[in-house]
Amino acid sequence: MSTATDQQTREHAVVASVPDGLFIGGTWRPAASGATFGVEDPSVARELRTVADAGAEDARAAAGAAAAAQGAWAATAPRERSEILRRAFELLTDPRRREELALLMTLEMGKPLAEARGEVAYAAEFFRWFAEEAVRIEGGYQTSPDGRDRFVIMRHPVGPALLVTPWNFPLAMGTRKIGPAIAAGCTMIVKPAEQTPLTMLKLAEIMVEAGVPDGVLNVVTTSRPGEVVEPLLRGGAVRKLSFTGSTQVGRLLLEQSAQHVLRVSLELGGNAPFVVCEDADLDKAVDGAMAAKMRNIGEACTAANRLYVHERVAADFAEKLAARMGALTVGRGTEPGVDVGPLIDEAGRGKVTQLVADATARGAKVLTGGGHAPGEGYFYSPTVLTGVPADATMLHEEIFGPVAPILTFASDDEAVAAANDTPYGLVSYLFTENLDRAFRLAERLETGMVGLNKGVVSNPAAPFGGVKHSGLGREGGRVGIDEFLETRYLAMPLG
Template sequence: MADSSASLASLAKIADLDLGLRIGGKAVPARAGGTFDVIDPATRESIATIADGQEADATAAVDAAAAAFRDWAETSPRDRAEVLRKAWELMVADTDRFAAIMCLENGKARADGKAEVAYAAEFFRWFSEEAVRSEGDYTIAPATGARTLVTHQPVGVAALLTPWNFPAAMATRKIAPALAAGCTIVLKPASETPLTALLVADVLRDAGVPDGVVNVVPTTDSAALGTTWLEDARVRMVSFTGSTPVGRLLLKQAADRVVNSGMELGGNAPFVVTADADLDAAVSGAMIAKFRNAGQACTAANRFYVHADVADDFVARFGKAVEALKVGPADDPETDIGPLINEKAAVGVREKLEAAVAAGARVAHQASAPEDGWYVAPTILADVAPDAEILTDEVFGPVAPIVTWTDEGEMLRLANDTEYGLASYVYAGRLQDALRIAERIEAGMVGVNRGLVSDPSAPFGGVKQSGIGREGAREGIREFQETRYFAVDGI
């Protein structure tokens, strides 16, 4: 590992990264010759100028993926597994560079960056193991005696659309199962964080992925690129992580051709603390669930429901931990929380915070943060009304509004009073109580006395308008497969 005091620029070595599109195994300029700048949220300065893909590039990427599909689909599961295993090894070995690039283009703290590399790489290792375990079935039809052979085959070319908040993990969480299943892919990373995706593509090339199997097209025109792929008959799967409104639009487009769809959409996670919860554990969990990546996570705790008997104690302990956070650029190794991704994001979170205070909420505790730029001070809001506007949508920033409760039924009604159902968290002294509450919360994932729900071996996804399908675990590879069966005359 490199010295943690070294500058991000020296660790990232962006000059060594080809800044072209990745199509057909080559780094190429955009056909129209366009480029765009990648901005460091901490300095608000350009760190790289990369190729800006457009519709012609999107089509060329599908051309390459379609041409490579049959050979990759017919590659043995063991060989596909070995490639993914090698990608895991290479990515882990290059942790410092990956983390530095993410810190520069995303603004996250170094600790967050390194943690994401480990998490992202693990998808390659997990799905290298799943690639060889795509079981089928053999049965005898009761009525006819025919033999039924069930198998799972790759969907085909998959279009992957990933967000900026976890640029490595959101890419590998989709790429790894797609490759394990035998699919080829076209990937559009967020325009805020395209460098990480290019580096992931290069790692896969070095791991032995054949030309055309993985194609990456950064762009400033996401809508046009997505439409091009969804209107292409050769694209048979779309997997998207992002906001619910954009997910709805993609689903409408996918419906026109009945394209297989996986959607990991927005969240509005409740964080419940009961009267007998271990408050030290609850605070530790809250710090992860709320402030990881500066609160810019779809699984981030967005609404805190704390029992009135322990609310003051919880707020005091939580506040002490929040006030100790160091906010600043990732180039400072001691930074806990970096800037938000851009000016629009920072302004939006500040406006929500100010509106909440104007409506009667009280700033109970707050960390110090730089006055300039896209920083938002980590803040705890107390005296928040149960119907406060700040509770209705994702804050997507480091603000923790706290509501007190005494009646469990009413608390659960409030927790479920949202169109979202991605993640939630429950801290309780008795496991029976925690599980009872967890079962009644409408969410795809519940952290029970735990502030982190994401794991490559677990099925990640939500209910209601938080998404369709699951990523990770065995379910992750199934998203990129079609179930087929062969009816064979009785023997």
């Protein structure tokens, strides 16, 4: 049997191993309507398989299952919840499972296998982190100021949670939400993105193996998210929404959550500035730019979207970055040696194409790339642009692709003003070898996170989230579990 045939057999086997139904109340079932929708492999623009297409009736069934399980789950011992997460961590880090999940993500999302393996490891760490946090939920005891009363501060799970995950990190964005929900004692309904439901369905199967009780984790896949999400938010059973996605959709969900005053955490869009000062180590800055721009094919809310480089070093930086970007190999993520996979779909590639065309029409110069890459799927060449004018559309929208626009600045004040000139505030990147400048500029950058001489900021032990239009709340870190807990207190007189 040829190597190519072996690979095709592995691909078919891993796709066929995924349940194709909805997971509600501990049971796999078809959609009430019997509807299904197709999941595409973006590297070849062909359907991988079909899965159940949920509607409003299925949403209500999932909400009912989560609500019915909430009381018993909240009463479960923290150590028991911790052990479930620990077992899930161990299952995800098993080499066989890691390879299955990595291949599945590559097939339905497009990222190269090496990156997919990295995502499995990253995703598993959220389970390990929150396994440790589950047994450290703290309360308190204090005396009232007048000495007459005693206060007992308690933490309780918020209740059933709706978790809406994006397509670009189909495993890690799931574990980042499921981990703290389980640790806090919340039941949940997970609605994965329609482009990448297979990974979440496989994860649900793994969570059952780890010991999650019936009704605690429910998964509804759908090609009609509005028909599923709105009834859940307005139905009264759900008490918490955690959403990762676009700012436009986040605003709509925030409005829908207002009717029942839900606890809401939103991780929304970004427009990350990447600032390279004149004293920066250029090789370190280029390494950081490659990480910040090309992670996940540039399809990340944390991706460097605007690269501001001091005018004295801009030419050298651009030359080095273009050489690195131009040397990347574009292709199907399952093939050896591939650095850059396809974009998620034709609409995604179309947007990148339009943004580059707009910038070049306004005078930007293409140093490398600038167009579609060969292949059956939605490939786009890694691209570096210089001379990008301030009115170019790509400076005001998320590019979500392998395109790096370089601009220049002459002073620190100019760099900070340009970096902050956006309604978004998720992450910024700063490269300088001067410690005073590093702290001075980092404190002025209006983002929830700053990468100092570092191109990747995501870490399960750190509080991930943004300011301004980039969202509400934090995921990960010691505060990540707080999003799923309510604080109550008991007052009692003494003596």
